[in-house]
Amino acid sequence: MLELAILGLLKERAMHGYELRKQLSQKLGFFWTVSFGSLYPTLKKLERRGVVEKFFPPEQTTRRKQVYRITPAGEAEFLELLAEGAHSVWEEDKFPLRLAFFRYLGPETRVRLLERRKAYLEDKLDEGRRSLGWAHRGRADSYTLSLMRHGMETTQHDIAWLDKLLHAERAVLRDGPRASAPDPPERPAAEPDDRQPRTTDEVRST
DNA sequence: CCGCGGGCGTCTAATCACTG
DNA sequence: CAGTGATTAGACGCCCGCGG
Numbered sequence: 321m322l323e324l325a326i327l328g329l330l331k332e333r334a335m336h337g338y339e340l341r342k343q344l345s346q347k348l349g350f351f352w353t354v355s356f357g358s359l360y361p362t363l364k365k366l367e368r369r370g371v372v373e374k375f376f377p378p379e380q381t382t383r384r385k386q387v388y389r390i391t392p393a394g395e396a397e398f399l400e401l402l403a404e405g406a407h408s409v410w411e412e413d414k415f416p417l418r419l420a421f422f423r424y425l426g427p428e429t430r431v432r433l434l435e436r437r438k439a440y441l442e443d444k445l446d447e448g449r450r451s452l453g454w455a456h457r458g459r460a461d462s463y464t465l466s467l468m469r470h471g472m473e474t475t476q477h478d479i480a481w482l483d484k485l486l487h488a489e490r491a492v493l494r495d496g497p498r499a500s501a502p503d504p505p506e507r508p509a510a511e512p513d514d515r516q517p518r519t520t521d522e523v524r525s526t
Numbered sequence: 527c528c529g530c531g532g533g534c535g536t537c538t539a540a541t542c543a544c545t546g
Numbered sequence: 547c548a549g550t551g552a553t554t555a556g557a558c559g560c561c562c563g564c565g566g
Contacts, residue, residue: 322552337535360536361552533562541554546547 322362327390327398328421330372334389337363363388371397399424431489438482441475448472 329335329343341359366372371394374387390398402421415437422430452468460468 339534528566530564530566531562533560535558535560537558538556539554541552543550543552545550 322359323366324398324401324421325417326359326362326366327371327394327401328424330388330390331395331398331424334387336387340388366394369397370394427489427492431486431493434482434486434489438479438486441479441482445472445475445479448475 325344326340329340335343337360340363344359363372367374367388371391372388373391398421402418402424418433425433448468448471452465452472455465455468
């Protein structure tokens with residue numbers, strides 16, 4: 321999970337460990353916090369595997385900082401990890417992380433993963449309805465009932481949001497990339513340059 | 527030049543979840 | 547249940563920039 325996040329951020333641009341953690345906290349900290357204790361061992365592991373590498377930027381004349389960048393092998397592994405998430409992408413903790421890098425997936429893959437996530441949430445909603453029924457019959461206290469209702473409302477909200485994303489993705493599939501972007505069309509704050517991200521669908525088709 | 531503060535990077539003990 | 551790996555908080559050390 322952390323590997324995917326690191327590779328995804330390094331794919332955007334090279335950065336040192338401290339900055340990586342800052343970026344992780346800024347972009348993903350809403351649902352996930354990363355400590356140095358897990359970040360650096362993971363970076364080392366990735367470096368040993370040759371998917372990231374350390375370098376010292378020539379303009380870096382003062383403080384000696386270890387800047388990490390992704391290697392071509394790392395790019396391939398990132399796309400693999402991102403798409404391979406098909407078997408777990410709908411799970412609670414992993415979905416937001418993968419969504420943060422969704423732009424690197426092809427539209428077909430995005431639609432497939434969104435549909436699976438939606439199905440997962442609909443199952444969860446059904447389960448919630450059953451639990452609520454039991455809680456009513458079992459005379460659960462008002463706080464418990466309120467909490468359960470809140471959980472269901474949140475899930476319903478998530479499903480509606482997924483529907484919007486799916487609608488936009490299908491429009492792209494139908495009308496091509498000129499169709500409307502998903503709503504909201506949040507563009508990542510730190511797009512590295514004007515390169516179009518290479519998607520997993522493109523990789524697979526080559 | 528020197529000392530200090532702070533940014534950055536590393537290490538470690540503890541905890542937790544998972545697996546065989 | 548023990549072993550393993552991932553993760554965490556926090557301590558520590560290195561080094562740069564800055565002010566005296």
